[in-house]
Amino acid sequence: MAEGAAEASAESGGGGSDSGASAPEPGVAPIKSQYLTTKEQFHEFLEAKGQEKPSQGVELDLSGKLYLAPLTTCGNLPFRRICKRFGADVTCGEMAVCTSLLQGQTSEWALLRRHPCEDVFGVQLEGAFPDTMTKCAELLNRTVDVDFVDVNVGCPIDLVYKKGGGCALMNRTAKFQQIVRGMNQVLDVPLTVKIRTGVQERMNLAHRLLPELRDWGAALVTLHGRSREQRYTKLADWGYIAQCVTAASPMPLFGNGDILSYEDANRAMQTGVAGVMIARGALLKPWLFTEIKEQRHWDISSSERLAILQDFTRYGLEHWGSDTQGVEKTRRFLLEWLSFLCRYVPVGLLERLPQRINERPPYYLGRDYLETLMASQKAADWIRISEMLLGPVPPNFVFLPKHKANAYK
Template structure:
């Protein structure tokens, strides 16, 4: 189809939108924007613009580089004067680095000052705290430092406000497989879940003599009767089983041989690591105890009779959490980072949960994965979400988190639909193996006194829901809360969530098990509707609705539709930037990391249509916004992806290089420039808050925010 044909189709669609009534538009899942704000059909671009446009996108395509070239560039960057040693940047003294000439970073202060990018507008996010800015000269706001560069260590405000950083000593022990998990192994032994893969390790343990030194400096006697084993996190993987079938319901066999191969690094895996750059923000934290410390009470609790295999563990007193009526921000991959959660807390969220972390990566001591467990002091009710395929990895991860982190609950993800997770037997693949679900929940709940929660989908295959048949068992296995996402794994995020099925499961659940619903909540009316339709439902989890408009928590608490202005939305972005700089740092790397994750968030927020522009309120999450004008230029800039219908490609570079308002003109570009224009508009917003993008900057959204347009496998 040529360019003119595409334009004719677009004109017909635009004319059709104008002619249809609001009710007809809603029936077609199109946002009914008031006619006065709709953009007219796009004008055909002039010939000179069209001819020049053919070569423009190539300048924005990211060059594909080999691993060798990337490694060479990293080494050159390390030798660059801009890669200044952090100790020298903090103190301003070239003799402050303990490594001297062996340091791999630059010690040339004069060269660094000559090449350092200009300071950003605003003040340093660490100026109000005690002590010096932890980034010193490297801070992009160094001109606002009160006493210049003063000697000091870490900023006390940041150190006290964020916790759950992995202790370096514990991390080294995880790397060397020298950490014991007495509670987990005792529970696994009781359940008969210690397979043959552990026999070699146990034999090695039997040959050891004397005491074993643990990470906190204490000694523990090697007593195999308590099931104390050395963790085998590097040489053992979760495995890569075949794609699960619906009829495969066999559990985890006790004598099943486990694969013995080295785990590949999962830093770049899309679903597993979330934000790998978080590793730079991890601070050392010592809780005064080790994950290998053996408690006498736990040993007595784990004693069981060999003659009576049915004898269960002594029941533990759980610190139960009442989720009823609380506003729960769902764990969100990539965007649900600590700064975003802080913003949602400011806007009214009650419960927050960290991004999904893979058990195998946590047991390997990966800093990027442990960064997903970070907690801010503002998160008064906080949980972490983990994902694993086998009871032993999940149980040992739960014990490790219980000892090293301060969390209120631990959530086990049994609903993740991503292929890389499902192919390993984790996530929603567990819905096809109820016996393995049972073993995982029983093992995890028998180790810690914190509540164990579970997140599931309705089923694995479309039209074959099975959670209702497991809901009673999930409570008996030891879970305190179950969250049901009203879609199957096969649906991914296409089609609307099945809330009737969620109600059915809630009514079947035992009284002690709290059931939470999840899916398509985008206004306080949606919240009220689901709560009133099923009193057995404890509360509702809010996920993508919070990504598009995080002020949904304020709307629910105040029971109103907030017609938020563009200035108020910009202030929310400013709060996010402030939180991001405090979390990732105020140096150049921290600024660009903040920019990256803000752009990821903006790839969702453009879908919001202001209340004052709609003929029918409230907006539904599956509505596709048409091309429209905002009530001011900033609101227009924050508008939907149909900006491609009015921004001329001759303005692309102008949008980046000029900080002026957009003209309200009806210009158009060809369809191939659609995603390019949106990214440039988002970059322009980021430049308002974080300054100019660096040379060679490129960005592509990691996730597709509008999944309703294509129903994958549904």
Template sequence: MTVSNSKRPDEGDEVPDSKRQHAEAKPESDTRSNGIAPIKPEFIVEKQNIKVDEYNDDEAEMGDRHGGDSSKENTGSKKKKRGQNKKRDLKQEHEETRLCASLIDPDSPRECKFGSKGCRFTHDIDEYLKAKPDDIEGTCPVFAAIGYCPVGLKCRWLHSHFDVETKKLVKDLEKMNKAEKENYEVNKIPGDVKYKLQKKTYEFTQSSLVIPYIDSLVQNEDNLERKREEAKEAAATFTEQPYKIAEKKRLNLSRAKIVSPLTTVGNLPYRRLMKTLGADVTYSEMALSVPLIQGTNAEWALPKAHVSEYPGFGVQIASSKHWAAAKAAEAIYKEGSHVSEVNLNCGCPIDLLYRQGQGSALMEQPARLVRILKAMNASSGDLPVTVKIRTGSKDNKNTAKTLVDRLLKENDIAAVTLHGRSRQQRYTKEADWSYIGEVGSVVKQWNEEKQEDKDRSDLPDTFFIGNGDVFTHEDWYNAVNTPGIDSVMVARGALIKPWIFEEVEAQQYLDKSASERLDMLGKFASFALEHWGSDEYGVGLARRFMCEFLSFTHRYIPVGILERLPPKINQRPPIWKGRNELETLLGSSDYKDWVKITEMFLGKTGSNFHFTPKHKSNAYEATS
């Protein structure tokens, strides 16, 4: 396979003319559909019989982990959406012969609490090494990055850091010391804290005072007088949060390069990659508040971040109850050492959350939303609270402007992000940036009035962030140059084209070569192995999430083969071939080709690996 040796221009260097792409005006005589990408004729595969499935991009916001069912709309229609694979089996299998964790480092074996006879894993190192799959060629990426391999004998690249004669693991102390200072993960919840959450013995010192007060604000129409008395009593015992709004951490989101919270694909390795490509702000995958305060392992894996993400790392939660949101916010504040903000998701359209009163359902219950935000603000310590919403629940019935006006008057919100689509609309139409601008003007006016109010002038301004269909630097600058819009949150645009913020910085299109794009995928693979481990199970997870990533990156059409610019995020291409074999491979919609790409970094796929694409691969037959 021929791979181009083109190198990305160094920061500050002049970008070669061959890398520059400038937008051309669309000819008035061009009658081609806006839904078809304008690829140059010489790159289109002739005589094709194409069947193009629809993308289910709601999965970028939700995902399989919470069991989201997007096969039905809220209207009750039973018509299934096309282009999806239902009930994907995403579990990765372990090795047939598994080594006890107490023996993964033969230099410092630990005592197995079950004993060699009671343990269900083998204690015979020679037996394990004999049964272990053949090593993957090359150097262990984890060892190369941090100077040792945490999975020890279980590593699939064991030969690169194991002395066969002494039967000892090799360790690079210099790299280990450097990694300890510069390359580590944060926001890891201690086991004893998780145990207290699970056993309901964790002390929620602040939210325990906040919750009764918020409870008292829920008026009961059958007995308003009694409720008013309860409210007075609760207010008398309520203790103000230790941090007033003016004392909370200050955000700086003005013209910040922001990656949207993305479930499944927005994992730690992906976010770490985006930080290397110019992102300023990243968010965790959406965590559910109740499982968080119950100490669920899967939920507490989500606030984990790489140290490079902070400052500028936000934890997003979903909740339908103020008591759960308050406790989750307090736990994140206490246990998250590297968190910049707590974000409330009020935009997720998936039916499962909607039926539970979470996500976009909160937009239909403004009073409940106000109470949740109040509870979070009072319980989150010095962490500012932000919120992400949609234009409304129903198409052609925007409610965000009225809602934002109320939220600003009744809460102290550090930032509001508006996705320019309704819940019902999903991704069927383009985002409404005209309406986003209207809502931005409401926030702008509020900030101006606040500065004139002596009682509130010390409070920080509320940032307003737009979101939806930003795929080019032109889209980004058109948004941030609109009065009232402070910055843009990029979602699918950063999945399909991860270097979008480099283009924003350069203020031009960058025609990345196939080898440059492959290097990015290689960096993701290394980050994934550092995060999930370089043993058989970790390699399987890294491969699976790399395939999930490729399910978006394959949709990128190189600007160098387009007839005109700008490209559109929702345009579907005819079957095309790249300028070399690698570029063609990177553009393949066949998930089997995605697996081939992972093998370049993660070794040959074993029989234990399973992957079903979220979107059914495009099927076509090329006839001669």
């Protein structure tokens, strides 16, 4: 699971934000009884598949491209359309739980939907067991149109970790290897993996795992420069990411963490990584992709930012529907995004450039009323912005962001 909005989404069931899409046709999505439940079945399955497909990973060349992270809750299709417009090269769907996909849950399958503007698009899977992850990969191979499939080995939250998924796989190398090799056997598209530096703060594991991932058939790995234990309490360790580039070679390594300006992106690329993944930076300012490509700071006006929100609203109503349910679903996801957008400080108000991602902005008055309103840390003000775009909220409406740290009561 990627940055920012990750923690609470899995607490509420792990995904299911885009319920506007349909599940696969009847008879395609297997039910629980169709899982590969024993090691013998799993090995027979792999052996049969191995006769049809090579065991080596498929090549994936994303060198130098800007990769929008798979952002749980906020990385929905309308938001990805916004980021594509501003220059994101690669997009990835929100983390999907493999067991939910195998059960045919419509809300989970909706996370795999791709918009036509997403020319390089992948999906991210979370799971703890080789049999279900491999079966899910085989199912995706038959039913969805993607350019790659990513395995989530970076999710830090307890709900996933305690079940053996996410970061826990970094300490379960036998299972990790079976998952990567098994999925790689059944996919016609490249398999990628997202990991952290390790589980505990002072015990880096990535440099030891990267050569193995290369041998297991991973086409590309993204390294988030923090451990599970750190969460976001410290800055990403780009020095360690630089060390890991050699360990991964010739497999491409992408770096992830704390990129909020073109200077940050430039420094990241100097470590030797093949490219950068952008997560919270895109939530704070989706025009960051434009800034990086044009090597400039954009002093974007409040009216320009409101126009971006209007576009998101329009995309949301297209995606989730324009009935009452669709309007309120669009509003909820708009509010989740506003809980991050409020942390952006306009370039024209900064005493020094650039803004740092770990700095919490103090209260300030903007250059106009709208700029001040957009800087508010209060959920009530985010609701006011949503009413400007979607009309009055329903009676007794309450909003508490899933990423609770961004709001004050």
